[in-house]
Amino acid sequence: MFGTPSQGRRRFLGATLCGALASCGGSDSDADAAQPAPGPVPDKQVNDAIAQLDKLAADLMTSSGLPGMAVAVVRVDQTVYAKGFGTRLVGSGTAVDADTVFQLASVSKSVGSCVVAQQVGTGSVAWNTPVRAHLPWFTLSDAEVSQEVTVADLYSHQSGLPDHAGDRLEDLGYSQTEVLQRLRYLPLHPFRNSYFYTNFGLTAAAVSVAQAAGVDWATLSERVLYQPLGMSSTSSRYADFAARSNRALGHVRLNGKWVQGIGSMPDAQSPAGGVSSSVNDMAKWLAMMLGKGVYKGKRIVDATALSAAITAQVQSAPPGAGRPASFYGYGFNVGTTAAGRAMFSHSGGFGAGAATNFVAVPSTGLAIVTLTNGYPIGVAETLNAQFFDLVQFGSIQRDWGTLFANGLASVITPEGSLVGVSPPAAPLPARALSAYTGTYRNDYHGPIQVADQGGSLVLSIGPIPMKLPLTHWDGDVFTFTLVNENAAPGTISKASFLSDRVTLEYYDEDGVGTFIR
Structure with a gap:
């Protein structure tokens, strides 16, 4: 039904999580195709399932506290x-x-x-x-x-x-x-x-x-x-x-x-x-x-x-750990249920x-x-x-x-290699703040500005600049926190300075997180 999300992904849920986590998905192999189609489900079974929805929903609301x-x-x-x-x-x-x-x-x-x-x-x-x-x-x-x-x-x-x-x-x-x-x-x-x-x-x-x-x-x-x-x-x-x-x-x-x-x-x-x-x-x-x-x-x-949209066009996740492969059509997850029925x-x-x-x-x-x-x-x-x-x-x-x-x-789950990590007991000192300030360019993310504001570094990023205070961690490494659609509360990113550049861990997921002064 849905998919295995990678760490930190928010607006994700497309990639067949049903097939990846459970046996409710299936494959489109020739062997599967050769099997006879399942017969109709009994009316009583359908009616009983519908009749149980009130309780199922109420139980999930209670157990999760969902609003x-x-x-x-x-x-x-x-x-x-x-x-x-x-x-x-x-x-x-x-x-x-x-x-x-x-x-x-x-x-x-x-x-x-x-x-x-x-x-x-x-x-x-x-x-x-x-x-x-x-x-x-x-x-x-x-x-x-x-x-x-x-x-x-x-x-x-x-x-x-x-x-x-x-x-x-x-x-x-x-x-x-x-x-x-x-x-x-x-x-x-x-x-x-x-x-x-x-x-x-x-x-x-x-x-x-x-x-x-x-x-x-x-x-x-x-x-x-x-x-x-x-x-x-x-x-x-x-x-x-x-x-x-x-x-x-x-x-x-x-x-x-x-x-x-x-x-x-x-x-x-x-x-x-x-x-x-x-x-x-x-x-x-x-x-x-x-x-x-x-x-x-x-x-x-x-x-x-x-x-064509609800036909398997690509394998979205391979089989493994007792679960079948998962497939994607055009904007749909597709596969078979555990009872061998086609689903999307x-x-x-x-x-x-x-x-x-x-x-x-x-x-x-x-x-x-x-x-x-x-x-x-x-x-x-x-x-x-x-x-x-x-x-x-x-x-x-x-x-x-x-x-x-x-x-x-x-x-x-919050992202960042420093989440849950205690600060170093004896961190190396930072250089003078002027060694870090300036404008840094990046084709993908656009430029950033690092400025000394009252004795502390502040990083500005984005077309309508988002200002992120930097906190010293160790040597030339600083940190900043983020909360947005893709950054869960508690997310921590490193800002690692080296000579004429700085790498922002949170924005480096595809290797494009280094900004050059």
């Missing part, structure tokens, strides 16, 4: 369950209902993939259209890859861009265009021979599709998907989410208590993480998905183009307070979506896995809560 959650189930083309639990904001007394709007985070990729598929169906673009056909300035560090990379390559994370490329530029305040232009400075993994989950790579593909249509992405999404489906509470603009009176605000857990988070404004990567919606609206989308692009008798998305799914998460998941198993005629307003701890995934266990087996097969909580622990 709010909404759940919907679609059976064939009908919403058979839609309900809210808890509150939109801790302490407010405002209840969540089935029309409460949540930020979807990376579930936006699956929704947006349908926008692309609709455009593929009209002939405006094809999955294999080069991105440069409509976004001619898009450039990566390899000239040949820049010329050849397609919408499909970027929607299946096979461009070679590093994992989560560009996310930290967004945190610094760079615009969508600025982030996409700076991707050219990143080293690439093997083109079409590697899988690295990248929000801004996918965003570049979506922007090129919108350019082909002659409108911006949010408008295209409204015209070809949200309005035809009657998804009146759904938008790909943050301003629309912020203006909703019935919206769920994000929360994080501090010192064991849920508190309101700093919030996420994901317009820069709207196609990858910027959709907001309610479960009532998402149920309409899931009914269209189960209908292979048809909703209430009307063709919304071309069936062939949509089928996705999760989403904001470190500032959102966690979402949907799962569809077409042979059962069922799909479920769970939206929450707390940062990712596995509640949405757990509920959906429990539901499909009950549907397929009549009982819950695994301790999903523990499985997913352990799998997502790194997402809410």
Whole structure:
């Protein structure tokens, strides 16, 4: 369903965590394909599973303390369950209902993939259209890859861009265009021979599709998907989410208590993480998905183009430790359930307070979506896995809560090699502060300024400078702390000075964190 997040990743949840952590995924091997399709599930089993959702959700709310959650189930083309639990904001007394709007985070990729598929169906673009056909300035560090990379390559994370490329530029305040232009400075993994989950790579593909249509992405999404489906509470603009009176605000857990988070404004990567919606609206989308692009008798998305999106295009995680391989389509995780049924799914998460998941198993005629307003701890995934266990087996097969909580622990863990490390008892002294001050350049992150302010060093970084006080650690090493979408509370970064340069540990994940004076 979702994926193994790397340390410190926040808006991640695309890469098949279900397959990576559990046996709910499967492979697309010839042996699997040769096996007969599973038969229908008994109606009583389905009805019993739906009847247990109230208790399952209430139990998860109690055990996690999660502020709010909404759940919907679609059976064939009908919403058979839609309900809210808890509150939109801790302490407010405002209840969540089935029309409460949540930020979807990376579930936006699956929704947006349908926008692309609709455009593929009209002939405006094809999955294999080069991105440069409509976004001619898009450039990566390899000239040949820049010329050849397609919408499909970027929607299946096979461009070679590093994992989560560009996310930290967004945190610094760079615009969508600025982030996409700076991707050219990143080293690439093997083109079409590697899988690295990248929000801004996918965003570049979506922007090129919108350019082909002659409108911006949010408008295209409204015209070809949200309005035809009657998804009146759904938008790909943050301003629309912020203006909703019935919206769920994000929360994080501090010192064991849920508190309101700093919030996420994901317009820069709207196609990858910027959709907001309610479960009532998402149920309409899931009914269209189960209908292979048809909703209430009307063709919304071309069936062939949509089928490609939910077909395995790349292995996102290899088999191992008793679990099967995981696969990714175009904006969807795809595989088979433990009962051998084809499935597609996705999760989403904001470190500032959102966690979402949907799962569809077409042979059962069922799909479920769970939206929450707390940062990712596995509640949405757990509920959906429990539901499909009950549907397929009549009982819950695994301790999903523990499985997913352990799998997502790194997402809410502070980063930095000095986290939890005691300062040296006898540190080497720093040089005179003037030895460190000045302007340092970096093509990818942009320039930084290190200044002496009242006898202490302050680092300024980003287009709207973020000022970070530096604390001496040892010799020419200083530290600074960060809290943002990708930096969990408690994150510590080293700033290591050497001659005419400084390396910022937090910004050096792809080897581009050295700034030269």
